[in-house]
Amino acid sequence: MTGGPLVVLVGPMGSGKSTVGALLAERLGAPYRDTDADIVAAEGREISDIFVEDGEEHFRALERAAVAAALAEHEGVLALGGGAVLDAGTRALLAGLPVAYLSMDVEEAVRRVGLNTARPLLAVNPRRQWRELMEARRHLYTEVARVVVATDERTPEEVADAVLSALELKKDA
Numbered sequence: 001m002t003g004g005p006l007v008v009l010v011g012p013m014g015s016g017k018s019t020v021g022a023l024l025a026e027r028l029g030a031p032y033r034d035t036d037a038d039i040v041a042a043e044g045r046e047i048s049d050i051f052v053e054d055g056e057e058h059f060r061a062l063e064r065a066a067v068a069a070a071l072a073e074h075e076g077v078l079a080l081g082g083g084a085v086l087d088a089g090t091r092a093l094l095a096g097l098p099v100a101y102l103s104m105d106v107e108e109a110v111r112r113v114g115l116n117t118a119r120p121l122l123a124v125n126p127r128r129q130w131r132e133l134m135e136a137r138r139h140l141y142t143e144v145a146r147v148v149v150a151t152d153e154r155t156p157e158e159v160a161d162a163v164l165s166a167l168e169l170k171k172d173a
Contacts, residue, residue, distance in 0.1 A: 005075060005077065028076070028170075033079070038069075100167060101148045102149055102163075103152075104150070
């Protein structure tokens with residue numbers, strides 16, 4: 001077992017976990033890892049294809065395994081998929097870790113992802129579905145997070161700075 005990640009990012013799709021995670025890793029001089037990318041690499045297909053071909057339950061099993069492996073192995077900055085917090089076992093693994101919840105409202109989600117992209121959980125009436133997803137997940141993000149950083153109307157650089165400050169981490173010059 002390693003010392004664990006320096007930072008774990010959670011939050012809804014489009015909140016900037018991947019972009020901010022890469023910036024944080026660069027500023028901390030640490031490696032970056034994204035569990036969604038791990039799943040895509042292992043499966044050799046996109047997450048949307050896994051959802052369509054095998055269903056959400058199968059994807060969530062892959063996600064649980066990918067998150068557990070990353071938390072055990074990775075010592076840098078780690079970004080989790082938007083739904084990773086749905087699993088109680090994953091939430092237990094996150095307890096005590098430096099988790100930052102990147103929050104945003106629906107209008108910001110519309111601006112960033114347009115809610116019309118290939119997001120399997122937003123296929124029909126995406127604005128309403130995004131709100132419903134957030135109602136189901138917001139308390140879980142908050143439960144696992146040591147800090148909450150609003151991303152609305154902020155650049156990725158500003159969000160990265162806010163995460164570093166909130167978690168009291170040093171950044172490279």
